[in-house]
Amino acid sequence: SLIGFEGPEKLLEVWFRPNSDAKECRELHHRHRSCGLRIVDQPTWEDMLNIVKCQVLSRKSNDYVDEFVLSE
């Protein structure tokens, strides 16, 4: 994996807005903070990460955020 290694990471950040059809989700967000993207299960993220060529090594969560340590 060191062939072509570019130490400086690529960083992507995407912010979403709940749309007008997702009021329930928005209300849930205020109550539980576990809504929106956080309802996505890990296999779905792993499927996405396959495109990136990364695998999930470990993860932890708190009330606000899910974090994943990835390969590469």
Added chain:
Amino acid sequence: SSMFVYSHKIILKTCGTTTLLLALPRILEIAHTNCGLELVDSVFYSRKAFMFPAKQKWPHGNWGDEVLYLDTIFQPEHFHTSGYVVGKINGEHWNLYTAAPRRDSDVVGWDEEDPYSEADEEMEELYKDDLTLEVLMSELNPEKMKAFWKKDGETEEEGAKRIYNDSGLGSIFPHTTVDDHCFDPCGYSLNGLIDQYYWTVHVTPEDHCSYASFETNIPISVAASPLAYQSYEEVVRKVIGVFEPGKVTVTLFSRKPENKDRETSDTESRSESSTSVNGSNHATTLFQLPVVGPGAVASWGRKSVDNIVSSEHANMVLTGSAVDGYLMRDRVVYDLGGWDLVFAQFTRKRR
């Protein structure tokens, strides 16, 4: 590499020959179909200068391709997009792309009903302290890097624990929840959480790709408890002390409040490049930027996060003492539409 998933945003940070941007359509699809999140509020993509562009897979071989690729997803009729090169084009520059939805009612084809208007107040709350500090380091001290190799007979878990405790990383934000990994035979990644804030560290200790990155969105007011941090400069100094790099790039991003230049792509910048390097006293003004125009100034200190986020960038002064042993090579202040950016570079003084 790391990923952070919030209810309303995803942060994905990868290195090596990863093909991060190719996953963007899938991310948007997941957000839409799985979560009902069809409206993108903002997009931010950054990367440091290319090192081995010929060995990367499209579109990661050059900045122009990356911007073109992103512009095909965030099309100009719906988004304000920008692709910047921050810093010296032939130096340790940074590449930055931003996209934010157009909300002009006069845009051809734009629906008269603004779908973004309903969630403005909520987004303001989410944005209110959005600030990211990043420290990129290369030419790391080889003696320091010995800690980042997995030892014989050591499990990856044991190695991670040893590295965290022995390298000095454990003293940066000791009150956070940490998830880390020691790679075989070397290398280390860490994600730390405290409430809605994170910090992340990635290290490749080999001489031929000696590199470490540190990034956090922890406000100094949070970081300071129970520590005695008075400013981000102290955090930067502590991080640099762990790795003793030969070269350092520091960036501080802050998002502007809604309706403050979010809808313009005009860029203003003020550069104070290496002219001061030869000065004898520059070490006391490493982060000090000139005041432009009248108005209040904000210090880069304990109580300054709100000020930084809410102040006009041009009126912002970052004060603080030196990073001992380093020379500033470049410093730039950018007003990037919806974001403010401070960019500074340092090199270690010769002994």
